[in-house]
Amino acid sequence: MKHDRILKISIAGVLIAIGIIIPMISPFKIIIEPASYTLASHVVIFLAMFISPAMALAVAFGTAAGFFLGGFPLVVVFRALSHMVFAGGGAFYLKHTKTEMTAVKLRVFSLVIALVHAVCEVIVSSIFYFGQGVVDMNRFIFLVILLVGVGTIIHSLVDFEITLLIRKPLIRQRALREIIK
Numbered sequence: 001m002k003h004d005r006i007l008k009i010s011i012a013g014v015l016i017a018i019g020i021i022i023p024m025i026s027p028f029k030i031i032i033e034p035a036s037y038t039l040a041s042h043v044v045i046f047l048a049m050f051i052s053p054a055m056a057l058a059v060a061f062g063t064a065a066g067f068f069l070g071g072f073p074l075v076v077v078f079r080a081l082s083h084m085v086f087a088g089g090g091a092f093y094l095k096h097t098k099t100e101m102t103a104v105k106l107r108v109f110s111l112v113i114a115l116v117h118a119v120c121e122v123i124v125s126s127i128f129y130f131g132q133g134v135v136d137m138n139r140f141i142f143l144v145i146l147l148v149g150v151g152t153i154i155h156s157l158v159d160f161e162i163t164l165l166i167r168k169p170l171i172r173q174r175a176l177r178e179i180i181k
Helices: 002-025 043-049 053-069 074-081 083-096 103-131 137-172
Strands: 029-032 035-038
Touching: 002 043, 002 053, 035 137, 043 053, 043 083, 043 137, 053 074, 053 083, 074 083, 074 103, 083 103, 103 137
Parallel strands: none
Antiparallel strands: 029 035
16 A cells, blocks of 8 residues: 555656656647647646546646746646646546446547647637737637647647557556556
8 A cells, every 4th residue: 555655656756757858858849829739748647647636637737847947938838737627637537437448438538638628728828819919810710729729639639649558568567557547
């Protein structure tokens, strides 16, 4: 029991550290404000979701800190902070679901999470966009709805697939089997 707690704290620390480093050093990032795409930036959050809601929230907060420390625009930092919504909700669902997560159910879960993820980021981006005072609806639709909204859905789905590739060998490890479900 104590060993599991220490292991979970250690895993959380490693995931948070990776979540901070990815946006700071990743060569695979595109920023078209308010949109930004950093490949694999959600992977640590998704991994944490399979462990516990508390860890998912901690890692989501840690990744937001990484975007802040990486010097990203404030809208991007707040978008990263909004990840706490889908991370907490998704982890809570995974913890309390009674059905086995088959490949199809994992993809449906991924799509639902991606939609929640996108809605949260569109809300944050809209607040920043409308806060600038000038409202050009064509620009809003392109930047916020298409680049942030649709882009986030695609980015989330890709990162979830990367997570599943990483998760598979982790589950095979005896020490992690019961922790990463």
